[in-house]
Amino acid sequence: MNTNLLVVIAASAVFYGTPLFFAALGGVITERSGVLNLGVEGTMLIGAVTGAWASQHVGGSAWFTVLISILMGMAAGALTSLLHAFLCITLRTNQTVAGLAITIAAGGVGLSSYFANIWEVAANPVNRPIRKLDVFGLADAPVLGPIVFNQTILTYVSWVMVAVASWYLFRTKIGLQLRAVGESPQTADAMGINVVKYRYLHTVLGGSLAGLGGVFYSLAIVPLWVDGMTKGAGWIAIALVIFGFWRPGLTLVGAYLFGALQSLGTALKARNVNISGDVLDALPFVMTIVVLVLISSRFAHRRLGAPASLGVPYEREER
Amino acid sequence: MRSPVRLERRLEQPRWLNWSIPVISLVTALVLGAIVLWITGKNPLEVYDRILERGFLGKRPIQGTLITATPFAFTGLCAAVAFRMGVINIGGEGQFYVGAIGAAWVGIAMTGQPVGVAVVGMVVMGMLFGAAYGSIVGVLKARFNTNEIITSLMLNYIAGILLNYLIFNSRSYWRDPRSMGFPSGKPITERNEWTDYVVGGVKIPLGFLIAVIAAGAIWVLYKRTRFGFEVGVIADSPRAARYAGIRTRSTIVLVMALSGALAGLGGASDVGDFRHILDAKGLQLGGFGYTGIVVAALARFNPFSTLLVAFLLGGLTNAGYALQGPDFPSGLVGTLQGLILFTAVAGEILVRYRIRANRRRTQAVAS
Numbered sequence: 001m002n003t004n005l006l007v008v009i010a011a012s013a014v015f016y017g018t019p020l021f022f023a024a025l026g027g028v029i030t031e032r033s034g035v036l037n038l039g040v041e042g043t044m045l046i047g048a049v050t051g052a053w054a055s056q057h058v059g060g061s062a063w064f065t066v067l068i069s070i071l072m073g074m075a076a077g078a079l080t081s082l083l084h085a086f087l088c089i090t091l092r093t094n095q096t097v098a099g100l101a102i103t104i105a106a107g108g109v110g111l112s113s114y115f116a117n118i119w120e121v122a123a124n125p126v127n128r129p130i131r132k133l134d135v136f137g138l139a140d141a142p143v144l145g146p147i148v149f150n151q152t153i154l155t156y157v158s159w160v161m162v163a164v165a166s167w168y169l170f171r172t173k174i175g176l177q178l179r180a181v182g183e184s185p186q187t188a189d190a191m192g193i194n195v196v197k198y199r200y201l202h203t204v205l206g207g208s209l210a211g212l213g214g215v216f217y218s219l220a221i222v223p224l225w226v227d228g229m230t231k232g233a234g235w236i237a238i239a240l241v242i243f244g245f246w247r248p249g250l251t252l253v254g255a256y257l258f259g260a261l262q263s264l265g266t267a268l269k270a271r272n273v274n275i276s277g278d279v280l281d282a283l284p285f286v287m288t289i290v291v292l293v294l295i296s297s298r299f300a301h302r303r304l305g306a307p308a309s310l311g312v313p314y315e316r317e318e319r
Numbered sequence: 320m321r322s323p324v325r326l327e328r329r330l331e332q333p334r335w336l337n338w339s340i341p342v343i344s345l346v347t348a349l350v351l352g353a354i355v356l357w358i359t360g361k362n363p364l365e366v367y368d369r370i371l372e373r374g375f376l377g378k379r380p381i382q383g384t385l386i387t388a389t390p391f392a393f394t395g396l397c398a399a400v401a402f403r404m405g406v407i408n409i410g411g412e413g414q415f416y417v418g419a420i421g422a423a424w425v426g427i428a429m430t431g432q433p434v435g436v437a438v439v440g441m442v443v444m445g446m447l448f449g450a451a452y453g454s455i456v457g458v459l460k461a462r463f464n465t466n467e468i469i470t471s472l473m474l475n476y477i478a479g480i481l482l483n484y485l486i487f488n489s490r491s492y493w494r495d496p497r498s499m500g501f502p503s504g505k506p507i508t509e510r511n512e513w514t515d516y517v518v519g520g521v522k523i524p525l526g527f528l529i530a531v532i533a534a535g536a537i538w539v540l541y542k543r544t545r546f547g548f549e550v551g552v553i554a555d556s557p558r559a560a561r562y563a564g565i566r567t568r569s570t571i572v573l574v575m576a577l578s579g580a581l582a583g584l585g586g587a588s589d590v591g592d593f594r595h596i597l598d599a600k601g602l603q604l605g606g607f608g609y610t611g612i613v614v615a616a617l618a619r620f621n622p623f624s625t626l627l628v629a630f631l632l633g634g635l636t637n638a639g640y641a642l643q644g645p646d647f648p649s650g651l652v653g654t655l656q657g658l659i660l661f662t663a664v665a666g667e668i669l670v671r672y673r674i675r676a677n678r679r680r681t682q683a684v685a686s
Contacts, residue, residue, distance in 0.1 A: 038468065087661070091668045092326075096407055096468065097616060098664050104609050105657020111355075113650030118359050227650075232476050239469050278484040285473040285480075289459070296465040 004143075009260055009267050011146040015132075017252075017259025018155045019044075019216035019230075023237035024244065024251045025158075025165055026209030030081075031241055032169060033202040034182040035088055036095045036311040039102025040210045041234025043080045045112035047211025048218035050076035052225040053119050055126040055218075065128040070154075070215050077211015078204045080106060085203040089196055092313035108228025121225045129223035130154060130216070152220050154212070158252070165248040178202060182307030185314040195314050210234065232285065239288045242295065246306060258284055326672040336670055341617055341624070343669070344662040345631075351662070352655045366647070373641040374634030382522050383641070386593060388633025390415070392530035393585025394611025395618065395625040400537060401578040402620050405554040406571060410456055410471025411582040412608025413478030414449040418583025420485065421448030422590045423493055423597040426507030437511040441587050442529070449583015450576040452478070457575025461568035467575075479603050486599035493597045504596030513591040526588025530629075533581060534622035541622075550574060582608065606653075610636070613656050617663040632656060 023040050030037045037043075051073030058068045080102060087098040106112055116122045130152045132139075139150035169175040180188040181198045189195050213233070218225050236258055244251030265280035353363035374384055394411040401408035422445035429437045455474060459465040485491045487502050495505040515522040541547035553560040553567055560567050585607065594601060614632055618624035639652035 083661075087665055091665050092671075093664045093667055097660075100407075100409065100612060101616075101657060101660040101664050104613060104660055105654060107609075107653070107657075109606050110650055110653035110657045114359075114648055114654050115650075117648035117650055232472075235469060235472050239473075242466070276484070276488065278480050278488055282477050282480045285476045288473050289465075289470050292465050292469060293459055293463045296463055 012263035013256045013260035016262045017256040019213035021255035022213035023210045024240035026206035027241035030206030032182045033199045034309040038099025042103035042106030043077045043210040044214035044230045044234045046080045047073040047077040047214030049112045051215035052218040073215035074208040074211045078208040081207020113227045130220040340666045344666040347662040348659040370638040374638035384634040384637045387637040388629045389526040390585045390607040392629035394607045395614030397578045397582035398611045398615035399620040404550045411611045413475035414452045414579040414582035415586045416478040417452040418445035418449035418586025422587030426511045445583045445587025446580040450580035453579015454576040457572035461571040482599040524592045526592040537622040613660040
C-alpha cells in the first residue's frame with residue numbers, strides 16, 4: 001500500500017516542499033515588513049554551502065553536528081540578508097535591484113561556488129546528513145506512515161513554525177505593528193514604532209529561514225554540495241509568497257503543491273512511466289507562471305493582502 | 320542619539336554624477352573584492368595584477384576580451400532597454416538561448432545562399448525568436464499585470480530545459496546525428512560562419528560591431544523619437560502616461576519584444592561568431608543574461624556606457640577563464656561581478672542624496 005503512486009508522491013511532496021516552505025515563510029515575514037527580498041536564491045545557496053561545510057568540519061555526536069550545521073546555515077543566511085537590509089533600508093536603494101545583486105553575487109557562479117572551492121566542500125560528501133526519522137515506529141504504517149511519520153526533523157519543525165508564525169503575525173502586538181510597518185510606514189512611525197528596526201529584524205529573520213531552506217538542500221535532499229544546487233527554488237519560493245497571499249498556512253499548502261511537482265519526475269521514472277523527463281522538469285516553472293497569472297490581477301492583490309508599501313523605501317524626511 | 324551624517328535629497332542631479340558614480344562604484348567593488356580575497360588567504364594585488372595582464376594588456380588579451388564582451392554587450396542592452404521603462408527583464412538569459420536556437424536553425428538550413436543573405440537571415444531569425452520569447456513576459460505584464468521579474472526568470476529555466484531537450488534528449492534538427500557518445504549540436508554550414516574584422520591587428524568579431532550599431536540605434540530611438548519619449552513618461556509615471564493617452568500596454572509589449580530581440584541577437588552572434596553550433600551546455604554555463612544586468616546597472620542604462628562596461632566585465636571574465644585553476648578558483652569572477660553590482664546599486668544613493676554632516680542644532684527656534 002505504501003508503494004502506491006499517490007502515497008509516494010505525497011510523501012516526497014512534503015519532503016521536497018519543506019525547503020520551499022522555509023524560504024517562502026522567510027519571504028512572508030520579510031515582505032510583511034514592506035521589504036522585498038529577491039535575493040532568496042543566493043541566500044539559500046550561501047546557507048547550503050555553510051551547512052555543508054559545518055557538517056564536514058564540526059565534530060561531536062551526529063545530533064550535535066546536524067544542529068550546528070543548521071544553525072550555521074541560518075546564521076549565514078541572516079548575514080546575507082543583513083547586507084540586503086543595509087542596502088534597502090539604510091541606503092534606500094531599489095529593492096528589486098539590490099535583491100538581484102544578492103542572487104548574482106552569492107548565486108551558482110558567485111560567492112557560494114567560491115566558498116565551496118576554497119573550503120573544499122564539493123570534494124567530499126557531507127558527514128552527517130539530515131536523515132528521515134521513524135516517528136513512533138510508524139514509518140511503515142499504511143498511507144500516513146511515509147507521509148507523516150517518516151520525514152526529517154526539519155519537516156516537523158516547519159509544522160510547528162506554521163502555527164508560531166501565524167500566531168506571531170496575526171495574534172501578537174508585535175505582529176500587528178509589523179503589518180502596520182508594511183502597510184503604511186508613515187502611520188507606524190507616527191505611532192512611535194521604530195520602522196527601521198522592524199524592517200531590519202524581519203529581513204534578517206527571513207534571511208535565516210532562507211538559509212535554513214538551503215541547508216535542507218545540501219544536508220537532506222542531495223545531500224552533498226553541488227554548485228547552484230537549489231536550481232531556482234529560491235525564485236519559486238518568492239512566487240509562493242504571492243501564491244500563499246502572505247499567509248503562513250496557505251504558503252505551506254503551496255510549497256507542498258510545488259514539492260509534488262518537483263518529485264513527480266523521480267516518482268514516475270521509477271515506475272517506467274513513459275513521459276519526457278524534460279517536460280516534468282519544466283512543470284514547476286510553467287506552473288509558477290500559470291499561478292502568478294491567475295492571481296496577479298490588481299484586484300486580487302488588494303483583496304488578498306499584499307502589504308501596501310511592499311518594495312517602497314521609507315524616507316522619514318519626506319513625510 | 321543621532322547619527323553623525325544625514326541624507327539630504329538633491330534638488331537637481333548634476334551631469335558629472337553620470338561618470339563619477341560608476342567609477343566610485345567600481346573602485347569600491349575592487350576594494351571590497353580585495354577584502355574578500357585577503358580574508359580567504361589570497362594576495363589581492365597579485366590577483367588583480369594577473370586579471371589586468373590576462374584581460375586587458377596586449378593584443379591577444381584584448382581579442383579574447385572582445386569575444387567575451389560581445390554577449391555581455393547584447394544582454395546588457397537587453398536589460399537597459401527594459402529597465403529604462405521600469406520593466407525589470409531578467410529574462411535576457413532565456414531570450415539569448417532562444418535567439419541562438421533560431422539563428423542555428425537558419426545557419427544549418429541555408430547552404431547555397433550568398434554569405435550576406437545567410438548572415439542577415441541568422442540575425443533576423445535570432446531577433447525574431449528572442450522578441451517572441453520576450454514578448455511573452457510583456458503580454459503577461461500588460462494584460463494581467465503579472466510580475467515580470469518572476470515570469471522572465473521562470474522562462475529562463477524553461478529555455479534551459481528546452482536547450483537540453485533539443486541537444487541531449489531528442490533527435491532534433493539541431494543535434495548532430497554523428498555525435499553518438501556525447502551529444503552535441505550540428506555545425507552550421509561553414510560558409511555561414513561570421514567573419515572577423517581586423518583593426519590595428521586586433522580581430523573584432525562581427526557581433527561586437529553589430530552591438531555598437533544596436534547601441535546607436537537604441538540611443539536614437541530613446542532620445543530622438545516619440546516612442547522613446549513615451550517610454551520615458553511610462554517610466555516616470557504609468558498613470559500620467561495613461562492620462563496623456565499613451566498606449567501603455569502595447570508599449571510594454573513592444574519594449575519587451577525589443578529587449579528580447581537584443582538578447583536574441585546576442586544568441587545569434589554566439590552561434591555565428593563563436594561556437595558555430597547550438598551549444599546547450601556552453602550557453603547555460605555562460606550566465607550571459609545575469610551578467611547583462613550587472614553591465615546595464617553599472618552603465619546606468621545608457622547604451623554607449625553599456626558597451627564600455629561590457630568590455631570591462633568581458634576582460635574580467637576573460638581573465639577568469641584564462642587563470643582558472645587552483646589559485647584562481649571558479650566563482651571568483653562571479654563574486655567580483657556581484658560586488659560591482661552591489662556598489663553600483665548602492666552608488667545610486669549618491670545620485671539622489673547628498674551626505675551632510677550633522678551639526679548640533681542650536682536652540683534658535685525656542686524663543
